[in-house]
Amino acid sequence: MENLLLEWLSIDGLLLFAIGVLAAIIGVMFGAAGFVLLPALLLVGIPIHATVAVNKFATGVSSLSTVLVLAxxxxxxxxxxxxxxFVAGLGGISGAFCATRLSEQTMNIVTCIVLITMFLVVLKSNKTGLVSEQQDTEQPTTLLAPFFIAIYDGGFGPxxxxxxxxxxxxxxxxxxxxxxxxxxxxxxxCMSAFLFYFFYGIVDWGIAIPVTVGSIVGSHIGLKIASYLKGKWIQLLLPIISLLLIVQVIADLLF
Known part of the structure; x- marks a missing residue:
């Protein structure tokens, strides 16, 4: 425990905290925390599955902190x-199970296909007004789409x-x-997927804790900023963020 505390308070621990803050802010505002968190952790030599496990824990705990406030x-x-x-929880576990049986290259290929599809959907939706300045009549949600998104999230998730x-x-x-x-x-x-990774034995607490504390701070900052964003800004930024995520994943595949 003493060694872990020293690790958390080290320069590396503070860097991981800062990465968590920035990733959570971007995650809350634009849904792209993985654009910061995953490549940053991979660059310091953390294996892909351990990186995903840390990402799930950090995002799950930071989401819980904002969920409690919103509730x-x-x-x-x-x-x-x-x-x-409920269906997201089932999807998260399913995705984590699949990820532990896939290679890093296969995971990146699947991620690339999903992100390109999402990019095309965002572009098409922008033409018909995906983001409106005024509140429209909310339509009933279904369980199928959140379930499949959760499978993807639990397995990799950018x-x-x-x-x-x-x-x-x-x-x-x-x-x-x-x-x-x-x-x-x-x-x-995220939390259902993390529990699977935890019992699978691939969680590094020396990395997970500082990133998670940073994510908690960043998620609250992100929600505060999100309330000031205008619809036209979001309509411009969503495809840009999507494209950057695609470039990141393709770079992982090629290099």
């Missing part, structure tokens, strides 16, 4: 989210929050409401 303030109805959280945000936007929720609902779904999928 207490009644900004999101828990009754509405419970079915979505852009999974963006997939959830895009899904809720297509159901005519406001951008802020979509971001808030995504935190509930991400909590369920």
């Amino acid at each position: 207490v303030k009644k900004k999101v109805q828990l009754k509405q989210m419970l079915p979505l959280m 852009g999974s929050a963006l997939l959830n945000i895009t899904y809720f936007l297509k159901k005519k929720f406001s951008y802020l409401k979509a971001a808030e609902m995504t935190r509930f779904v991400m909590f369920a999928s």
Whole structure:
């Protein structure tokens, strides 16, 4: 325990904390925490499956911290989210199970296909007004899309929050409401996937704790900033973030 404490308080621990803060801010606002977190952890030599496990723990705990705030303030109805959280939990475990049986290259290929599909959906939706400045009539949500997004999230997950945000936007929720609902779904999928990785024995607490503490701080900052974002900004930034994620994954495949 003493060695872990020294590791958390070291320069490397502070760097991991800062990475967690930045990743969570980007994750809450644009659904792309993996754009910062995954390559940063891979660059310091952490194996892909251990990196995914840390990412799931950090995102899950930071999502829980914002979920509790949103539930207490009644900004999101828990009754509405419970079915979505249940299927997301099942999807997260399923994705983690699949990931432990796939190679890193296969995981990157699957991620690339998903992100390219998402990029095309965002571009097409922008032409018809995916993000509106005014509140539209919210459409009923289904369980199928969140389940498959959660499978992807549990297995690897770059852009999974963006997939959830895009899904809720297509159901005519406001951008802020979509971001808030995504935190509930991400909590369920990430924590269920993390539990699988934990019992599988690939969690490094020396990395997971500073990243997670940073993610908690960053998630609250991100929600504060998200409330000030205008629809036209989101409509411009969502495809850019999607494209950057695709470039990152293709770079991992090639190099």
